[in-house]
Amino acid sequence: MSPATSPSGEPVVELTAVRKEYPGGVAALAGVDLTVRRGEMTAIVGPSGSGKSTLLHIVGTLDRPSSGSVRIAGHEVADLRDRELSALRAQSLGFVFQSFHLAPGVSALDNVADGLLYSGRPLRTRRREAAEVLERVGLADRMAHRPHELSGGQKQRAAIARAIAGDPVLLLADEPTGALDTASGDAVMALLHDLNAGGTTIAVITHDHEIAATLPRRVRLRDGLIVSDTARAAA
Amino acid sequence: MRAARPRPARLSAADVLRTGAAGLRTRPARVVLSALGIAIGIATMISVVGISASGKADVQRRLDRLGTDLLVASPGVSLLTGEKAAFTPGAEKTARRIEGVEHSAATGTLTGTVRRSDKIPEEDTGGITAQAATETLLATLRGELRRGTWLNAGNGRFPSVVLGSVAARRLGVDEIGRQVFIADRYFTVIGILAPLPLAPEIERSALTGWDAAREYLRFDGRPTSVYARSADGAVSRVRGLLPRTIDPRNPQDVKVTDPSAALQAKAAATGAFTDLLLGLGAVALLVGGVGVANTMVVSVLERRHEIGLRRSLGATRGHVRLQFVTESLLLSVLGGAAGMVLGSLATAAYAASAGLPPVVPVWSISAGFAATLAIGTLAGLYPAVRAARLSPTTALQTP
Ligand SMILES: Nc1ncnc2c1ncn2[C@@H]1O[C@H](COP(=O)(O)OP(=O)(O)OP(=O)(O)O)[C@@H](O)[C@H]1O
Numbered sequence: 150m151s152p153a154t155s156p157s158g159e160p161v162v163e164l165t166a167v168r169k170e171y172p173g174g175v176a177a178l179a180g181v182d183l184t185v186r187r188g189e190m191t192a193i194v195g196p197s198g199s200g201k202s203t204l205l206h207i208v209g210t211l212d213r214p215s216s217g218s219v220r221i222a223g224h225e226v227a228d229l230r231d232r233e234l235s236a237l238r239a240q241s242l243g244f245v246f247q248s249f250h251l252a253p254g255v256s257a258l259d260n261v262a263d264g265l266l267y268s269g270r271p272l273r274t275r276r277r278e279a280a281e282v283l284e285r286v287g288l289a290d291r292m293a294h295r296p297h298e299l300s301g302g303q304k305q306r307a308a309i310a311r312a313i314a315g316d317p318v319l320l321l322a323d324e325p326t327g328a329l330d331t332a333s334g335d336a337v338m339a340l341l342h343d344l345n346a347g348g349t350t351i352a353v354i355t356h357d358h359e360i361a362a363t364l365p366r367r368v369r370l371r372d373g374l375i376v377s378d379t380a381r382a383a384a
Numbered sequence: 385m386r387a388a389r390p391r392p393a394r395l396s397a398a399d400v401l402r403t404g405a406a407g408l409r410t411r412p413a414r415v416v417l418s419a420l421g422i423a424i425g426i427a428t429m430i431s432v433v434g435i436s437a438s439g440k441a442d443v444q445r446r447l448d449r450l451g452t453d454l455l456v457a458s459p460g461v462s463l464l465t466g467e468k469a470a471f472t473p474g475a476e477k478t479a480r481r482i483e484g485v486e487h488s489a490a491t492g493t494l495t496g497t498v499r500r501s502d503k504i505p506e507e508d509t510g511g512i513t514a515q516a517a518t519e520t521l522l523a524t525l526r527g528e529l530r531r532g533t534w535l536n537a538g539n540g541r542f543p544s545v546v547l548g549s550v551a552a553r554r555l556g557v558d559e560i561g562r563q564v565f566i567a568d569r570y571f572t573v574i575g576i577l578a579p580l581p582l583a584p585e586i587e588r589s590a591l592t593g594w595d596a597a598r599e600y601l602r603f604d605g606r607p608t609s610v611y612a613r614s615a616d617g618a619v620s621r622v623r624g625l626l627p628r629t630i631d632p633r634n635p636q637d638v639k640v641t642d643p644s645a646a647l648q649a650k651a652a653a654t655g656a657f658t659d660l661l662l663g664l665g666a667v668a669l670l671v672g673g674v675g676v677a678n679t680m681v682v683s684v685l686e687r688r689h690e691i692g693l694r695r696s697l698g699a700t701r702g703h704v705r706l707q708f709v710t711e712s713l714l715l716s717v718l719g720g721a722a723g724m725v726l727g728s729l730a731t732a733a734y735a736a737s738a739g740l741p742p743v744v745p746v747w748s749i750s751a752g753f754a755a756t757l758a759i760g761t762l763a764g765l766y767p768a769v770r771a772a773r774l775s776p777t778t779a780l781q782t783p
């Protein structure tokens with residue numbers, strides 16, 4: 150195993166007894182303990198409605214748990230105010246969504262550069278770093294293209310570029326290949342593997358068993374509980 | 385190990401503007417339509433204020449030329465006879481002796497009618513009066529001749545007449561040398577006056593020399609009006625002295641008027657109409673503001689994903705609020721700027737067609753700008769607060 154995936158890295162995500170209940174009594178998460186260490190690449194799998202997206206939102210500090218402790222990059226989320234969580238997302242987290250969420254009518258370069266807006270970098274720096282990261286995801290020749298001029302796979306690569314532009318501690322992806330054909334999906338997964346090899350900690354939600362099988366660690370959810378975790382099994 | 389609390393970044397003013405403008409750039413048609421209301425409101429208000437200011441500037445310009453230092457004294461109505469009294473002969477010369485009076489003149493109303501010829505019936509006066517005038521009248525009124533010459537010691541003794549501008553038009557006289565019938569004989573027209581805004585009664589008069597009036601029209605030589613032109617700043621003092629100087633026995637009956645004040649009052653009276661139009665402009669502006677607010681509310685609903693994405697990228701609630709308020713402000717300022725240009729153009733066009741000096745007061749531009757900013761902020765506040773309250777996870781949910 151490569152040193153990047155060694156489980157001895159410092160913890161980036163530490164969930165302890167995390168519950169999330171939605172109004173109406175649905176327990177989307179029913180007591181989850183999960184630790185993700187720096188450099189890991191984790192697949193989160195499970196049937197529809199098992200709580201995968203909910204878990205990702207809580208890890209990504211987009212939502213707070215009903216109970217339990219969430220520590221992200223060393224910060225106890227319950228101790229932080231909303232604006233501090235926003236700052237934490239700006240500095241330490243990157244998100245990739247199934248439906249890309251690129252701004253229409255805006256070039257790939259500016260879409261990526263805008264991802265750095267809330268980190269406080271000046272425009273020139275944002276543009277320069279966006280160009281660098283677009284080169285890394287293989288879109289050097291598509292920077293001026295607007296989303297409707299890109300293929301699905303290219304859109305997702307631009308979205309990944311936006312997510313990693315700020316060099317986040319943790320990259321979270323919710324079904325990044327869900328809207329793509331197999332070839333484009335494979336290219337996106339290859340890119341994520343490359344990034345992980347470069348040191349980025351990644352968690353990917355996926356429905357695709359083949360894709361899940363290629364990841365070093367797999368966490369399986371059912372009814373809001375972790376039913377299997379290859380890391381824990383190995384330990 | 386305890387990490388330092390994360391602190392959100394402050395956006396530069398340029399980034400705030402860029403982000404606010406980004407929402408507008410992709411929806412140009414909607415921007416134009418919702419800014420239109422504000423533009424119409426501001427244009428109405430600017431042009432109403434501008435046209436009224438241009439009109440006032442015109443009055444002021446005319447007053448500056450005509451002078452605000454002319455006074456007209458007329459005798460009161462006699463309590464005994466009920467008839468309009470007259471001053472003693474030479475009252476204008478007495479008035480001239482008041483310190484500060486630079487010119488004085490007198491007119492005396494004559495009894496005969498003025499007609500084109502003796503064939504026109506006597507009742508058909510056309511509102512024209514025959515008056516005797518002293519030679520000094522033209523200089524005192526700062527009047528000008530459109531044609532011919534003014535009365536002087538020579539022609540003033542003969543049956544010659546100078547017509548006021550309105551009198552000339554009503555009599556159909558356009559050149560000198562023509563004859564008009566006054567009382568019971570013909571007079572030769574030797575001059576036609578240019579308009580006299582300060583003395584409309586002279587515009588409607590046929591003026592004969594003082595001596596000719598005594599000789600041919602049974603004039604008793606008693607003035608019925610005395611005109612006094614005073615030096616700068618002496619008007620109010622002259623006004624106080626005039627009655628007892630020209631009529632020491634009945635000073636309380638003497639009526640002194642300031643024709644420039646009447647002109648000014650007339651200009652001010654147009655203000656009532658202006659207020660009504662201004663109110664209409666305000667209503668248009670309000671409707672424009674509601675339009676902007678509506679656009680912003682719709683925009684927030686449509687852009688839930690964008691808001692969620694920005695929150696995931698690290699935007700605080702404050703950042704989102706600021707973005708939408710900025711967007712609303714830009715929308716409103718865009719409309720306001722267009723309105724100011726339109727309003728100024730309308731003022732210029734109206735002023736040019738009416739021969740007024742075009743004036744758009746600076747205060748109206750600043751007030752328009754302030755109103756625009758206030759409306760933009762108010763219209764954007766509620767949608768912005770709604771946008772900021774949106775939970776990031778629901779915003780990101782794919783429908
Ligand atoms: N905003 C919400 N309000 C109420 N219930 C919710 C909300 N979001 C999710 N749930 C419920 O919580 C449970 C977990 O939802 P979640 O979206 O995490 O599932 P998932 O594993 O991501 O499913 P999928 O694979 O279909 O995306 C589901 O039963 C869902 O109905």
Ligand SMILES: [Mg+2]
Pocket residue numbers: 201202203323
């Ligand atoms: Mg999901």
